[in-house]
Amino acid sequence: MTIDVPQEILDALTDVDMPRLPPEAAPSETVRLADVDVPVYRAGCVIVGSGAAGLRAAVEMKRRGDDVVIVSQSAWGGTSACSGSDKQTLHTANTADQGDNYKAMARAIRSGGAMDEDTAYVEAVGSSRMMASLQFLGLPLPQDPLGGTLRYQTDHDEVGRATSCGPRTSRLMVKVLAEEAIRLGVPFYNQTTAVKILTEGDGANRHVVGMLVMRAGDRTEKNPLGIALFTSDVIVLAAGGPGELYRDSVYPNGCFGSLGLALEAGIELVNLTESQFGIGTRREGFPWNLSGTYVQAMPHIYSVDSEGAEHDFLGEYYRSTRELASNVFRKGYQWPFHATRMLDFGSSLVDLAIYRETAAGRRVFMDFNRNPLPVSGDLPFSLERLDDDVRLYLGKAGADQDMPIDRLKHMNPLAIELYRRYKIDIAAEPLEFAVNNQHMNGGVMVDTWGRSTLRGCYAVGEAAGTHGVTRPGGAALNAGQVFGTRAAEHINASGRAKGAAAKDITATAEAGITDLLGALSTESPFTVKSIRSEVQARMSEKAGIICDQEGVSGALIEARKLNAEIRGKGVAYGRGAEAVRGVQWRHMALASEAVLSALDFFIRNGGGSRGARAICDVEGECLPLAHSGPLQEYRFRKERQAHRQEQIVVRLDGDEIRLSTRQNRAFDESAKSFFERDWPAWLTGRIYDLEADE
Known part of the structure; x- marks a missing residue:
């Protein structure tokens, strides 16, 4: 049974007004x-x-x-x-x-x-x-x-x-x-x-x-x-x-x-x-993650080339309509890209396919007014022909409607309402999206x-x-x-x-103000726009979900060069607001070098593929398969279990990034508190370990 949620309730949960700030002291x-x-x-x-x-x-x-x-x-x-x-x-x-x-x-x-x-x-x-x-x-x-x-x-x-x-x-x-x-x-x-x-x-x-x-x-x-x-x-x-x-x-x-x-x-x-990467709408419009019911409604996903022709590209990756639709659904609760889910025709094969389409210059869309198209030579989409976990979820949710938009409206009408607030009606037109960086x-x-x-x-x-x-x-x-x-x-x-x-x-x-002013220059060739363009392109193209040692090492050399030049020539600005952005982009260029340094260190020390990225290697143990055949270009290394027990530490020493590793701090699950014994530590503040700050 579908319960129609009144519009005023939808409004209250999507248009959330923030309080007015008090006057500043x-x-x-x-x-x-x-x-x-x-x-x-x-x-x-x-x-x-x-x-x-x-x-x-x-x-x-x-x-x-x-x-x-x-x-x-x-x-x-x-x-x-x-x-x-x-x-x-x-x-x-x-x-x-x-x-x-x-x-x-x-x-x-x-x-x-x-x-x-x-x-x-x-x-x-x-x-x-x-x-x-x-x-x-x-x-x-x-x-x-x-x-x-x-x-x-x-x-x-x-x-x-x-x-x-x-x-x-x-x-x-x-x-x-x-x-x-x-x-x-x-x-x-x-x-x-x-x-x-x-x-x-x-x-x-x-x-x-x-x-x-x-x-x-x-x-x-x-x-x-x-x-x-x-x-x-x-x-x-x-x-x-x-x-x-x-x-x-x-x-x-x-x-x-x-x-x-x-x-x-x-x-x-x-x-x-x-980091975390996953599918979402681009920041140029209304940036939003497309997890949960957006994909559990199983819309049709396709790409459009420069001539306007549509491509049902997911059919080249999955072996059956059932497998394709079930893995689109699983992106709802397997939203972040994970290298191992590219294997065995898993849900991150969806991310890889979208990544390849956008890298080829095609725009990718999801259409909530069409069900997934059948894989070549297979039966058409049917709610009765889905993997057991998917059918069970949809059954419990009561999402047995014929079209994706109706399944989405039944499971989560707020998901539709939200885009309408930004003048995007996903009930009437396809939604453009891509694989994006989402969380550090x-x-x-x-x-x-x-x-x-x-x-x-x-x-x-x-x-x-x-x-x-x-x-x-x-x-x-x-x-x-x-x-x-x-x-x-x-x-x-x-x-x-x-x-x-x-x-x-x-x-x-x-002294701090002198350093700050010295990092800014009205004559510098490095503008906010130029630094932004260089840093963002390098990170998206060399440090996204698909990486390899050569690409990361080359990107790190370029990042170091950029920061050395910024230190020597400063960042250009005109008005005061541009000076603020100049400082922020100097910081962002430094953060980029730090991320690439850590990633290069990880890969050079045998680091394999895990949460954020697939580390591609011609000698890698893992090979994603597609309906069209093995994806040799994306053969990747397995994660080494030893790396799960440690963390890479990064610090800036002068102008140099220094790297080291440390073991994860342990927690003794067998240890138990005892009230009379442990209460004094709370009463005296010993639990805060303040001696370490003295």
Whole structure:
């Protein structure tokens, strides 16, 4: 039975209005540094980013009485507020039915390897508290009549721990957290871009003392670039992932993250080889992931060449109509590309086929008004001729309608409604899409409290490199909430953010401003446009889902050359806004070199194919097969099990990228707490390991 959902309910779950920001506080003073009149803002902690993870950290800190502010390049403009999928997933412990085993959940989260075991357990055990607090704030997670949370299966999830508010789940999370932050009186500084972390001390004693930003509101005749100083002993990096790194990307425009910012500050990064790629609509229009019911409705997928001729290209890869349609369906919960799923006519063969079509200059579409066409010589599409897992799912969902658009409307009318908001009617016209970069699983290396290797600097959300090779769909939203809370608890226990920082750091700030201005030049041949074009093309063409040693090594040489030239000649700018972008693209070029360095290191040390990429090799053990024959060009290496037990660490030493490996931190599943024995550690704050910061 199909239940028609009233339009006002559909509207409420797709048009999510964000709260108005409070007025900004004025600077405490203005000082003359490096011939610039620099406004000074003082805080106990500065959080960089206004997404779900950063807001969670701010709310939890403010509740505990800490002095905290949020700086944001564009409030409500990041991935949390602007990205999603058909029914965007929040992955948490399944407390309905017979409940969940946190240790089993932790094993599932870290199952792809290259992930710290203790981090996985922290995310698992923290998920119940996180979900309950979001519901308390008003997040409308769906329930059954007895109060259990409705669940379904998602990527890398065999149990069914996923839940959703619809396509705007993360935006709704941002909304309720932002409303709480505003209610608590957290100051926001919008149109404010972090450009340099300021530190003092040497070696293990080096620590955060503040941050330089560029602010549109602080541009004056005596400060044309809007440089401002935030003095603070604590910084939380929560600015998301490096969305601008790839040309073929489903990130919203303007998402730069903080990898380059962190590298320049000497902070160690980890797992930069690990990303997620999958099918989605291009960022030039409305960027959105095409997972879940978009593909479970089984639309017809085809390409169009430069002369307008259609090509039913998937029929060249799958042996039967049943196999083709069933694997299109499986992209719903096997959405990210994974090299091993190209084997045995699996679901990632769909990604490879789409990748090859776009590389050949063809445009790819899905048509919800046509069922998949029959494979040559086979029977036509039928809901009765599908693999057992597919038929069972559709049967339980009641999705027995004749056409894909009707199956989609029955299973998830919000999926159609969302595109209509952006003047795309998938009920009336085909939808163009491609394989895109979607998420960075690596990032700043942190411990179980979110601490980076720089004292006073924490990282949460996609900025933190906690996810390993694979992760269940929606686990990143959970991780950001759990670690936003953990970082806030640790900062509060340290006492560093009880009040606004009062230390005089003008000498350090002046040196930082001098460095910043030296990296910009009105005469440089390197413009934002030229750097963007070069970096994005190189990353999409040499470091996407298909890689090989020669291509990555060549790309790394070119990336090093670009960064050396940028260091020598700076980045060109005209107006103040262009200077901000110039700094961000300098950071992005550096992040690109770091990713390619890690990937080159991995491949040269025998690294094989896993989550993000297929490492192609003529001597590779794995050969994808297609209906048309073996795909020799895409023969790839197997993953080496030893690499699952370690992570690649990246840091910037002067102008050189340094690489090393470390073993995953272990978690003893047999260890058990005992109340009377362990309570004193909580009462005295020993659980926070504050001695490591002294």
